[in-house]
Amino acid sequence: MMVGQHYRNRGPYTDSMERPPHGLLLVVSGPSGVGKTSIVHEVVRRFNGEFSISATTRAAGPGELDGRDYHFIDQARFQRMIDANEFLEYAQVFGRSWYGTPRAPVLAALAAGRVMVLDIDVQGADQVRARHPNMFGVFILPPSEEDLLRRLRARAREDEAAIEHRFAESTREIARAQKSGTFDSFVVNDDLARCTEKVCELLVTRLGRDAASTRH
Numbered sequence: 001m002m003v004g005q006h007y008r009n010r011g012p013y014t015d016s017m018e019r020p021p022h023g024l025l026l027v028v029s030g031p032s033g034v035g036k037t038s039i040v041h042e043v044v045r046r047f048n049g050e051f052s053i054s055a056t057t058r059a060a061g062p063g064e065l066d067g068r069d070y071h072f073i074d075q076a077r078f079q080r081m082i083d084a085n086e087f088l089e090y091a092q093v094f095g096r097s098w099y100g101t102p103r104a105p106v107l108a109a110l111a112a113g114r115v116m117v118l119d120i121d122v123q124g125a126d127q128v129r130a131r132h133p134n135m136f137g138v139f140i141l142p143p144s145e146e147d148l149l150r151r152l153r154a155r156a157r158e159d160e161a162a163i164e165h166r167f168a169e170s171t172r173e174i175a176r177a178q179k180s181g182t183f184d185s186f187v188v189n190d191d192l193a194r195c196t197e198k199v200c201e202l203l204v205t206r207l208g209r210d211a212a213s214t215r216h
Contacts, residue, residue: 023110024207025132027118027125028199029177030140031170033151035189039140039196040119046200049115052106055081058097071102089120089127099124115203122177129182136206137183138199143190145171 026043030036044051055071057078066072073081078098081087090100101118109116118128128135142148148170152163177183185202189195 022113024115024203024210025106025110025118025128025135026115026203027120027128027135027137028140029120029122029125029137029173029183030189031142031148031173032166033148033155033170034140034142035192035195036119036140038192039189039199040117042196043115043199043203044117047115047203049117050105050109052101052116052118054099054101054120055087056097056099088131089124091121091123091127093121101128115207122173122180122182125177125182126180136203137185138202139177139183139186140195140199141174141186141188143188 026049028036028040028043040051043049053067053069053071055073055078057073057075060066060070060072064070064072075098078090078100081100081102082090086103087100088103088106090098092098099120101120101124106116106118118124120128122139125137129137142151145167149163149167152158152167152170153160158166178186184206187195187198187202
């Protein structure tokens, strides 16, 4: 079986274990270079939450550690996890490496009443929304396309051709996010501190609403 075939062939997921009664699943998405990582880690710190560590088939980059940044696994193991239905979502990114969110840690955190934070792309967020309709989705936007391109170049991680490709993919991802209906809020990161505060305010509001609905 090829990687990815299992998900496409599977019908709607109905297992009630996918809908634990406690905790909150926060999904944060946005294009590369928009500042998601800094926002996500601050949210985890403030709310004593947990960050979901993705599995990937790509090699570790400079300074990356297995189990801290990603679970770096080979394609054969990734396929076995697909076959065992161990991913909450998974996808191939830029036609190269595969990325997936292991399900067990997410469900354990939600069952314990924790805020579980996922930093994933729009395709993955769509899958999670289908399985967890009560997730809270936030998409981080750049102030403009020009600013996004500037940020990608400032990272100096890739050559110009790769940057242009990533920029084109990012603009398509933004358009898809805006049309998908998957996200509850869109927040522009024109200032990191201000954007982080806005995301935290949105989360406080959602947690308060969920608590009120539980009491009634």
